[in-house]
Amino acid sequence: MTVGKLCELSEFEAVCLPEPEREINGVYIGDLLSWVMGRARQDNAWITIMSNINVAAVASLSDVSCVILAEGVTLDDDVASTAAQKGINVISTSFAAYETALLLGSIIQ
Amino acid sequence: MSEPLVFHFDIDGEDFISAGQASIQIKKNLRRIGLDPEIIRRVSIAMYEGEINMVIHAKGGEADVKLYEDRIEIILADKGPGIKNIDEAMQEGFSTASDTIRSLGFGAGMGLPNMKRYSDEMEINTEIGVGTTVRMVIKLA
Ligand SMILES: Nc1ncnc2c1ncn2[C@@H]1O[C@H](COP(=O)(O)OP(=O)(O)O)[C@@H](O)[C@H]1O
Ligand SMILES: [Mg+2]
Numbered sequence: 001m002t003v004g005k006l007c008e009l010s011e012f013e014a015v016c017l018p019e020p021e022r023e024i025n026g027v028y029i030g031d032l033l034s035w036v037m038g039r040a041r042q043d044n045a046w047i048t049i050m051s052n053i054n055v056a057a058v059a060s061l062s063d064v065s066c067v068i069l070a071e072g073v074t075l076d077d078d079v080a081s082t083a084a085q086k087g088i089n090v091i092s093t094s095f096a097a098y099e100t101a102l103l104l105g106s107i108i109q
Numbered sequence: 110m111s112e113p114l115v116f117h118f119d120i121d122g123e124d125f126i127s128a129g130q131a132s133i134q135i136k137k138n139l140r141r142i143g144l145d146p147e148i149i150r151r152v153s154i155a156m157y158e159g160e161i162n163m164v165i166h167a168k169g170g171e172a173d174v175k176l177y178e179d180r181i182e183i184i185l186a187d188k189g190p191g192i193k194n195i196d197e198a199m200q201e202g203f204s205t206a207s208d209t210i211r212s213l214g215f216g217a218g219m220g221l222p223n224m225k226r227y228s229d230e231m232e233i234n235t236e237i238g239v240g241t242t243v244r245m246v247i248k249l250a
Binding site: 031032033034035037038042050052053054055057058060061062063086 | 126127128129132133136146147150153154157158213214215217218219220222223226
């Protein structure tokens with residue numbers, strides 16, 4: 001499933017979507033940045049409630065296909081524009097991390 | 110043996126909000142050169158952890174990335190407080206980071222372990238009150 005397709009679902013809203021064609025191959029959940037860099041795999045969807053500027057750097061360096069902000073977390077405008085510049089897809093949802101992961105688990109192969 | 114391609118960065122110690130610029134630049138440079146994505150990922154994450162450490166623990170420093178035919182060397186040098194006990198610092202979860210830093214998502218005590226995990230060789234030279242130099246090697250072969 002691509003990030004763009006995911007955003008078409010009513011549960012998700014695109015915050016910025018510079019690379020909608022990227023495939024999601026799995027999920028990683030975490031808010032501790034080093035933990036994410038150590039464990040998330042390339043092309044995972046990264047579910048987090050962190051929203052500061054470092055999230056953009058970590059998403060870029062660990063090459064995740066998108067960041068999913070759970071629990072209705074949003075990005076400040078300057079963070080969103082940095083993410084867009086770096087080619088990072090960011091999506092928000094009102095779901096908690098667990099529910100988001102369940103939903104993703106049911107739709108990605 | 111041909112001369113390596115060298116990238117040098119001064120790492121600003123004041124600005125930990127936007128820390129990581131050097132690593133992101135290296136990632137771009139290596140992409141342009143066309144290296145394998147998994148190698149780029151390892152280099153840039155290992156360097157980012159080291160860069161963050163210099164910013165949050167040592168008030169900044171200098172980074173050199175040397176691209177040889179068969180390997181990439183990352184050298185991170187600072188004039189910070191030094192590391193008291195390297196074995197302790199290398200343990201997953203050990204951190205002296207402040208609450209402010211933790212609230213930004215850093216300070217999980219996973220930085221040095223990640224650097225070790227993503228590099229093929231890692232060497233730390235440190236002296237209390239003088240500074241710390243970390244050298245990492247990632248093989249290209
Ligand atoms: N460049 C450095 N200068 C001084 N101390 C450092 C440096 N890098 C790491 N340390 C020490 O080692 C500890 C562990 O580092 P690390 O594994 O990156 O975890 P974290 O940065 O999350 O605390 C740090 O909390 C700090 O005490
Ligand atoms: Mg660290």
